[in-house]
Amino acid sequence: MIKRLKFYLLGLLILGPTAAALYFYFFGSPRGAPRRIADPPALVRQIQQLSELVTVKYSVQKVIGLEEQKIPFGKESLLLLVQADVLGGVDLSQLTPADVTVAAEKSVTIRLPAAQILHIATNEQQTKVWDRQKTWWTPWVPFNPALDQQARQLAQESIQAAALQMGILSEAQTNAEKVIRNFLTAVGVESISFEHAPTTP
Secondary structure (H helix, E strand, O other): OHHHHHHHHHHHHHHHHHHHHHHHHHHOOOOOOOOOOOOHHHHHHHHHOOOEEEEEEEEEEEEEEEEEEOOOOOEEEEEEEEEEEEEEEEEHHHOOHHHEEEEOOOEEEEEEOOOEEEEEEEOHHHOEEEEEEEOOOOOOOOOOOHHHHHHHHHHHHHHHHHHHHOOHHHHHHHHHHHHHHHHHHHOOOOEEEEEEOOOOO
């Protein structure tokens, strides 16, 4: 029993200071001393755990009309209803240690990559040909199957332009900063500020 007690006391003397040092390194330090926070590369790795940060989703609907003249005469017209989800966010894989500045008193400044449209996903269940016809006096002229794809391409461009006009990039940037601020606050950073990179579509 005495030998076992000595063994426990010896282990406590050896492991106790080591455990205390690790605790103060990661979670705090004695009263009156500044607490250490991670360096820029470590902060970048932590932020990148959020991966590609999709912060905004807009649902946009557009109606696209196309008309194709036939040779030697006649025409074909198409009216396509397209609905798509536009995803806007920040690609955190572009963040580098040079974009993170750590100052005293647990203060961090981050220059985030500009928000961008990350993906446009067409909702096929809500996308359909509203109307399609050709001139009645040219019944031998077949419908052009490529006209549908042309209308879809135009619709995607129109949907992206509408999302940009609605402010998707500004909202995505604001939401990304909010998420990252909450994330860093949880790991001990007290003062967080952001610098804005130029926003491009």
